Amino acid sequence: MQAVHDLSSDADFEKGASSLSLTKNAGFTFARLLPKRASKRSLLIVFRQLALLVETGIDLAEAIELAAASCRNALLREALEEIHEAISNGKSLSNAVQAQEEVVGNQIAASIQAGEASGRLVDVLRQIADQLEEELKMRSVIVGSLAYPAILCMASCGVALILIWFVLPQFEKSFLSMEVEPPLFTQYLIKTASLIRANVIVVVGIIVAVIVSAVGLWFQPWARRAVSDLCFFSPVLGSALRNLAIGQLFVSMAHLLRNGISLLDAIQLMQRSSFDGSTQQLVDAWEADVIEGRGLTHRLDEFGFLPEGADAMLVMAEKTGKLELVLATAGLHYRNEGTTRLHQLLKLSEPIIIIGLGVFVGIVVASVLLPMLDVQSASAAR
Incomplete structure (x- = not known):
């Protein structure tokens, strides 16, 4: 589920700014709706610039100053300015970036620390940019796949509103004018539409309350993890989400190891990332196995959700000592x-939504038109 959760991370609804927090210990505050981590797109642009500037021989402090001057993301620009000020005052780059970990992310901060040591x-800056670019490409594919089903769902809601507000009231007047009692199902349909129109404020209030409650629950770790696990093991989405989650985990681990971070430190950095419960x-x-010197493959049998062949690849990686290469390739x-499986599932959902919309409209039209046709036929027979 991490991958799907990542679909919103470019907008970065991760943590709120403390200045708007309503309470220090509240599980959900309005402050959490404000981004505290820079978007990956902004980070990609900055790290591409830094890698190029430093590689061409420009002083690191000057490169950061130039990147800050051209950065359009206010949050990231402020962080870069503070990093530049810290370096100018004699601090190391790793310490300066560590102070801005909430903005740039803990994995980037650790990679820069390892690269400086x-x-x-320069290689680390370039690798960070490459990693961010790959993540953005993956997100772009998924978001593009979600766009059409989302438009169809919005169209379905629009059709339902048109039927409730404009179509059904006209048919109701027609039945009254003809002094005909419609069938039971048609009566239920017309009365439901009338009830919604008469209590529109209540209905809108309920919808808003449900949305606010859902957003509030999403910022509760236990609720987010429960939803993630439910999707993670669902018969439809489960396989695609498991591949995405494990693939992202392996790629991130390989990226950290490539940048010179130790295996234990890389695992502990992964612990601080957002993952589903499994x-x-x-x-x-x-982490427990590495601390005790047993390696990554000691308890793989306990985790049956791993994609096919993942356990064998990890065993081979430990035997050959090429963990970083195997993790990167397998990831x-x-x-x-x-990503491919999720795209296929979303493509499959498009005709299902269209069929559902057609069935809904057909039922509504049939429930009001057929009784009227029966009445007209009876009148003509007389």
Whole structure:
């Protein structure tokens, strides 16, 4: 579910600004609706610039200053200005970036720290940009797949509103003028539409309350994890979401290892990322096993949700000592496979929505037109 959850991360509804928080310990506040982490698109532009500027020989502090001057994201621009000020005052880049971890993300901060320590800062900056670009491409594919079904759902709601507000009232008047009692189902349909029109404020209030409650619950970790696990093991979406989640986990781990971060530190960074409950349990088990010196494959049998072949690849990676390479290769494979499956499922949903909309309109039309045709036929027979 992490991948689907990632669909909203470019808007970054992750944490709120503390200045608007209504209470310190509240599970949900209005502040949480404001982005506190810079969007991945803005981060991609900045890190592409930094990698190019530093590679061409420009001083790091000057490169950060130039990137801040051209950055359009106010949150990220402010963070870059603070990083530049900290470096100018003698702090190391890793310490300066660490202070802005909430804006740039913990994985980026750790990668920069490792790159600075190993003297591979330019390579790390370029790899961070490549990673962000891959994530944005994946999100673009998924969002593009979601667009048409979303438009169809909106069209369905529009058709329902037109029927309730304009079509059914006219048929109701026709039945009254002809002094004909419509069939029971038609009566229920007309009375339901009349009830909605008469209590539109109440109906809108209920809809708003449901939306606000859903948003509030989404910011509760237990609720988000419950929904994620439900989708993670669903018979329809489960396979695609499991491939996406494990693929993203493997790719992120490989990215951190490539940047010189130790295996244990990489796992602990993954623990601080947002995952569904099952994937989080896998990462927790990895941490415990690595601390005790048992490796990543000690308890893989306990996690039956892993994609086909993932356990064998991890065993091979530990035996050959090429963990970073195997994680990167397998992660890209599973992520691409998950994206393809999700795209296919969303494509399949399009005709289902169209058929559902047609059935709904057909039932409404038949329920009001057929009785009227019967009345007209009876009148003509007389």
